[in-house]
Amino acid sequence: MPHDCKVGSCGTCRFKLVDGKIGELSPSALVLEREELAAGYRLACQAMPRSDLTIALNAPLAMQSTVEDYIGTIIAAPRLCQDIIGLTLELDRPLPFSPGQYADLTAPGIEGPRSYSFAFAPERGEAQRLEFHVRHVPGGLFTDWLFGQDRTGQELRLSGPFGQFRLKDSAAPMLCLAGGSGLAPIMAILQQARAMGATRPVTLLYGARTRQHLYCLEEIEALRAAWKAPFEFVPVLSEEDVDSAWAGARGLVTEPIARLPDQARSEAYLCGPPAMIDAAEAQLMQHGVLPGLIAADRFLDKSTVR
Numbered sequence: 001m002p003h004d005c006k007v008g009s010c011g012t013c014r015f016k017l018v019d020g021k022i023g024e025l026s027p028s029a030l031v032l033e034r035e036e037l038a039a040g041y042r043l044a045c046q047a048m049p050r051s052d053l054t055i056a057l058n059a060p061l062a063m064q065s066t067v068e069d070y071i072g073t074i075i076a077a078p079r080l081c082q083d084i085i086g087l088t089l090e091l092d093r094p095l096p097f098s099p100g101q102y103a104d105l106t107a108p109g110i111e112g113p114r115s116y117s118f119a120f121a122p123e124r125g126e127a128q129r130l131e132f133h134v135r136h137v138p139g140g141l142f143t144d145w146l147f148g149q150d151r152t153g154q155e156l157r158l159s160g161p162f163g164q165f166r167l168k169d170s171a172a173p174m175l176c177l178a179g180g181s182g183l184a185p186i187m188a189i190l191q192q193a194r195a196m197g198a199t200r201p202v203t204l205l206y207g208a209r210t211r212q213h214l215y216c217l218e219e220i221e222a223l224r225a226a227w228k229a230p231f232e233f234v235p236v237l238s239e240e241d242v243d244s245a246w247a248g249a250r251g252l253v254t255e256p257i258a259r260l261p262d263q264a265r266s267e268a269y270l271c272g273p274p275a276m277i278d279a280a281e282a283q284l285m286q287h288g289v290l291p292g293l294i295a296a297d298r299f300l301d302k303s304t305v306r
């Protein structure tokens with residue numbers, strides 16, 4: 001079943017209830033349009049079957065990725081910046097996935113999986129060695145465990161791939177906006193676009209707290225140098241010391257959107273904290289970008305789910 005957030009906020013799991021009865025954990029009306037509700041659409045992740053059901057999807061299930069379970073061993077976990085680790089896992093067998101998708105990881109002794117986006121584009125559509133960018137959430141069970149000590153050699157359970165956040169087949173300019181470790185799937189998507197020989201202009205807005213929270217700068221520069229069209233990279237710092245030597249942009253990563261020329265023609269890819277994405281979506285729509293041209297991946301956690 002196609003899904004992303006599993007908490008009734010993204011709408012990816014919408015299905016048409018043709019026959020049967022369901023109960024709802026949270027009302028589909030919070031996400032779906034009035035016309036969709038009237039046509040019988042509901043959210044699968046919020047639906048409890050109360051009878052046998054007949055349902056219809058908007059795309060054939062055969063087009064969805066096959067989710068499988070894997071065992072992964074941590075082979076490296078270097079710090080990429082002050083609060084992000086580059087988690088490298090070696091799997092028991094190759095996993096097929098599309099850039100932009102994510103996997104669910106479960107650590108021993110920690111209840112329930114946590115989702116992490118693949119941070120690279122696989123060469124032939126699959127990979128056995130995976131990399132994730134994991135940001136430390138103080139007080140968070142999985143990230144406290146990972147950052148607490150060297151976990152090299154530790155086994156994790158992994159299932160995936162999940163998610164509908166992907167590169168779209170288009171020639172429109174790309175406006176990418178990432179906050180913190182939200183850069184991971186954006187890098188994967190841009191790597192894929194470069195490998196496909198994309199000639200689309202790119203603007204990459206990247207939000208971090210301070211210079212110590214910036215990472216992937218060399219990889220971004222390599223992408224920019226190899227890109228076959230204009231590629232503008234704009235790092236934006238929200239908490240950099242006013243007296244520091246930083247000469248780049250300051251403030252919220254969403255603020256430069258208003259100054260970009262011709263946003264309405266762009267296709268937007270947004271990834272990071274939910275509040276950042278909500279603000280970016282509102283700004284983009286205010287500047288004429290149609291909702292269908294905005295793809296977003298919200299890094300929801302237990303503090304942000306309803």
Ligand SMILES: Cc1cc2nc3c(=O)[nH]c(=O)nc-3n(C[C@H](O)[C@H](O)[C@H](O)COP(=O)(O)OP(=O)(O)OC[C@H]3O[C@@H](n4cnc5c(N)ncnc54)[C@H](O)[C@@H]3O)c2cc1C
Nearest residue numbers: 115116117134135139140141142143181299300301302303
């Ligand atoms: C599709 C998707 C992709 C993601 N990809 C990435 C990625 O690539 N990189 C990345 O760094 N993160 C990513 N995330 C976020 C990630 O899945 C985790 O949520 C995050 O790492 C925190 O996990 P944790 O176990 O450390 O924290 P958790 O233990 O889950 O806690 C998270 C926060 O919630 C608070 N909290 C816990 N329980 C409650 C409660 N009941 N009520 C209120 N607050 C509570 C905790 O104190 C903490 O601040 C992604 C999320 C999604 C949904």
Ligand code: FES
Nearest residue numbers: 004005006011045
């Ligand atoms: S609304 Fe169901 S998966 Fe997001």
